[in-house]
Amino acid sequence: MSQTDELARVKARIKALSEKTVSNGCTEAEAMSAAEMVGRLLERYALSMEEIDLRGTRCVQIEIPLGSRRRRPIDGCVTAIARFCDCKVWLSRDPSGLGYVFFGFEPDTGLARYLYTVIDDAIQTELASFRRSRRGMAGTELRRASESFQHGMAARVAERLEAMHGTREASVGAQRATGTALIIAKHRMVDEALAESEIRLVSGRPLVARLNEAFRDGQRAGDRVNLERAGGGTGGERRRLA
Numbered sequence: 124m125s126q127t128d129e130l131a132r133v134k135a136r137i138k139a140l141s142e143k144t145v146s147n148g149c150t151e152a153e154a155m156s157a158a159e160m161v162g163r164l165l166e167r168y169a170l171s172m173e174e175i176d177l178r179g180t181r182c183v184q185i186e187i188p189l190g191s192r193r194r195r196p197i198d199g200c201v202t203a204i205a206r207f208c209d210c211k212v213w214l215s216r217d218p219s220g221l222g223y224v225f226f227g228f229e230p231d232t233g234l235a236r237y238l239y240t241v242i243d244d245a246i247q248t249e250l251a252s253f254r255r256s257r258r259g260m261a262g263t264e265l266r267r268a269s270e271s272f273q274h275g276m277a278a279r280v281a282e283r284l285e286a287m288h289g290t291r292e293a294s295v296g297a298q299r300a301t302g303t304a305l306i307i308a309k310h311r312m313v314d315e316a317l318a319e320s321e322i323r324l325v326s327g328r329p330l331v332a333r334l335n336e337a338f339r340d341g342q343r344a345g346d347r348v349n350l351e352r353a354g355g356g357t358g359g360e361r362r363r364l365a
Contacts, residue, residue, distance in 0.1 A: 137164055137233050146188045158240040161233050182316035184226040185236055191220050196270065197243055199277035203284040204242070208235040211317055227313050238284075242348060246276055249344040253337075268337040275341025280348055287350065 143149045143157035189195060194214070201223055205212035210227035212235075225235040253272045260268055 133164055134229060137161055138229065140164075141185060141233050141236055144187075146190075155240065155244065158237045162237040162241075182227055182313055183229050183232055184224050185232045186215060186222045186224045187236060187239055188222040189220055194221060196273035196277050197239070197246060199274055200242060200281035200284065201239070203281035203288075204235055204238050207284045207288045208232070208238065209313065210235050211313065226317055238350075241350075242277075242280055245280075245344075245348045246273055249276060249341075249347070253340060253344070268335075271335050271337035272341040272344070275338035276345040276348075277341075278338075279342040279345025280350075283345070283348075283350060 140157040140161050144154050149157070198214075201212055204210075205225060205227075208225070208227065208231045210225045210231050212223055212225050215222045215224050223239070225232045225239075227235070250269060250273055254265065254269060257265060257268060
C-alpha cells in the first residue's frame with residue numbers, strides 16, 4: 124500500500140471514529156474510547172502538512188452538543204482548544220440546545236474533538252473530587268463553589284494550551300525555513316474556507332467567574348490535566364503543522 128493510500132485509509136478511520144458520539148447513539152464509554160483512539164491515530168501517523176496536499180483538502184465542521192440550553196464552564200478553554208488545533212470555533216444555538224462547532228482541516232477538528240473530550244472528562248472527574256472534599260457545604264454555597272472551581276480549572280487549561288501553542292509556533296518557525304510559510308498558508312486557507320461558507324461569527328458574552336479559593340483550587344486541578352498526547356513528546360513534535 125502506498126503512503127498516499129495509507130494516509131487516506133487512516134483519515135477515513137479518524138472520520139468514522141469521530142462520528143461515534145453520544146448524540147449519534149453511542150454510549151459514553153464508547154464515545155470516550157473512540158476519542159482516545161483518534162488521539163492515538165493522530166499521534167502515530169503524524170498527519171503533517173508535508174504529507175497532505177493543502178489544496179486538495181477541504182475544511183469541515185464538527186459540532187459537539189452540550190445537551191442543554193445553558194453554557195458550561197468549559198467554555199473558558201474552548202477558544203484555546205481551537206487556536207491550538209488551528210481551527211475556528213463558535214457556539215451554535217438551535218431548538219435542541221447549544222453546541223460548540225469546530226471548523227478547520229479534518230485532522231485538526233478531530234484533534235479538537237479529542238482534546239475537548241479529554242478536558243471535559245477531567246473537569247467532571249476533578250469536580251466530583253472537589254465536591255466530596257467540601258462535605259460541610261450545601262445548597263447555594265456548594266453550587267457557587269463548584270462553578271468557581273470549574274471556571275478556575277478551565278482558565279488554567281486555557282493558559283496551558285495557549286503557552287503550548289506559542290511554543291510550537293515559535294519552534295516551527297525557528298527550526299524549519301518552510302515551517303512559518305506552511306503555518307501562514309494553512310491559517311489563510313481556513314479563513315478563506317470560512318468566508319466562502321458565508322458563516323458570520325460574532326463575539327459572545329464571556330462567562331463571569333468568581334475569583335475565590337475554589338477558583339484557585341480549580342487552577343491547581345487544571346495543572347493535573349494530561350495534555351501530553353496533544354502537544355508533548357515525539358507525537359507533539361510531528362503534529363506541529365497538522
